[in-house]
Amino acid sequence: MSSAAPVRFLKGHGTENDFVIIPDPDGALDLPAAAVARLCDRRAGIGGDGLLRVVRSAAHPEARAMAGEAEWFMDYRNADGSVAEMCGNGVRVFARHLARAGLAEAGELAVATRAGVRRVHLAKDGDVTVRMGAARLPAGPEPSVTVAVGGRTWPARNVNMGNPHAVAFVADLAHAGDLRTAPAVTPAAAYPEGVNVEFVVDRGPRHVALRVHERGSGETRSCGTGACAVMVAAARRDGADPAADGVPVTYTVDVPGGRLVITEHADGGIEMTGPAVIVAEGTVDPALLTASPGAGVPNG
Numbered sequence: 618m619s620s621a622a623p624v625r626f627l628k629g630h631g632t633e634n635d636f637v638i639i640p641d642p643d644g645a646l647d648l649p650a651a652a653v654a655r656l657c658d659r660r661a662g663i664g665g666d667g668l669l670r671v672v673r674s675a676a677h678p679e680a681r682a683m684a685g686e687a688e689w690f691m692d693y694r695n696a697d698g699s700v701a702e703m704c705g706n707g708v709r710v711f712a713r714h715l716a717r718a719g720l721a722e723a724g725e726l727a728v729a730t731r732a733g734v735r736r737v738h739l740a741k742d743g744d745v746t747v748r749m750g751a752a753r754l755p756a757g758p759e760p761s762v763t764v765a766v767g768g769r770t771w772p773a774r775n776v777n778m779g780n781p782h783a784v785a786f787v788a789d790l791a792h793a794g795d796l797r798t799a800p801a802v803t804p805a806a807a808y809p810e811g812v813n814v815e816f817v818v819d820r821g822p823r824h825v826a827l828r829v830h831e832r833g834s835g836e837t838r839s840c841g842t843g844a845c846a847v848m849v850a851a852a853r854r855d856g857a858d859p860a861a862d863g864v865p866v867t868y869t870v871d872v873p874g875g876r877l878v879i880t881e882h883a884d885g886g887i888e889m890t891g892p893a894v895i896v897a898e899g900t901v902d903p904a905l906l907t908a909s910p911g912a913g914v915p916n917g
């Protein structure tokens with residue numbers, strides 16, 4: 618262990634989309650992309666699909682304007698260290714951590730994210746519900762982008778949940794292959810900041826299942842924003858549009874790591890319910906945050 622003070626962490630997941638949680642209330646930690654990637658490394662670090670830094674909104678330049686509405690800012694990073702606007706599973710786990718740590722009351726809670734303030738409802742135990750905001754997608758029922766893996770291509774819907782998604786309905790989830798590399802999405806100009814790609818099959822009426830390749834993380838066991846994007850794409854495909862019909866619609870979305878239940882309301886707002894679990898906590902050797910790439914962390 619290096620002589621600098623150890624850094625506290627927790628580990629949590631939502632439908633097995635797993636996160637390193639770093640409490641940093643005053644925004645005092647230097648967390649460059651390389652340090653985040655080392656913390657998320659599953660062999661040489663703690664391991665996670667992403668990292669949730671827990672910072673007071675007032676202490677973070679990107680969140681200061683939201684401080685009156687939401688005391689805490691979810692500074693979300695992907696496993697490669699890149700910054701993302703929003704993480705749907707992450708925000709449930711973030712809220713669970715706040716309540717468990719006595720930093721927020723169970724019940725209604727606002728969390729600042731780069732995509733804006735998200736309202737969370739959590740009981741002491743059990744599932745957590747998040748108001749995810751409205752989806753943004755091109756008008757009309759037609760897919761506007763194409764996803765390709767191996768020799769196969771599919772039409773896909775461009776759905777923005779604060780972060781970008783391409784949703785492709787496929788005959789079999791196995792057709793997505795091993796997803797070790799990112800699927801090709803065209804036109805690339807539709808996603809100047811990169812894209813998360815969801816592959817979807819039907820499981821029954823208003824019930825679908827997905828696999829996802831996440832921007833900055835690779836294939837994960839779940840993606841909350843992705844599941845919301847899938848729900849909206851499935852609803853439009855099925856002829857349902859609550860903002861136009863005035864009738865809310867609910868889908869069950871199975872992910873490799875569990876199940877999410879998602880409702881689109883008549884005001885366009887999307888509500889997602891799913892689990893959020895903290896599984897461990899401890900301290901990290903601060904050398905992990907400063908080690909040069911490939912150097913590893915010295916023992917002792």
Ligand SMILES: N[C@@H](CCC[C@H](N)C(=O)O)C(=O)O
Pocket residue numbers: 634667695700701702703704705706707780781813831832833834837839840841842843
């Ligand atoms: N797993 C998250 C999404 C995390 C961000 C994503 N990889 C991106 O870069 O947009 C979720 O649960 O929504």
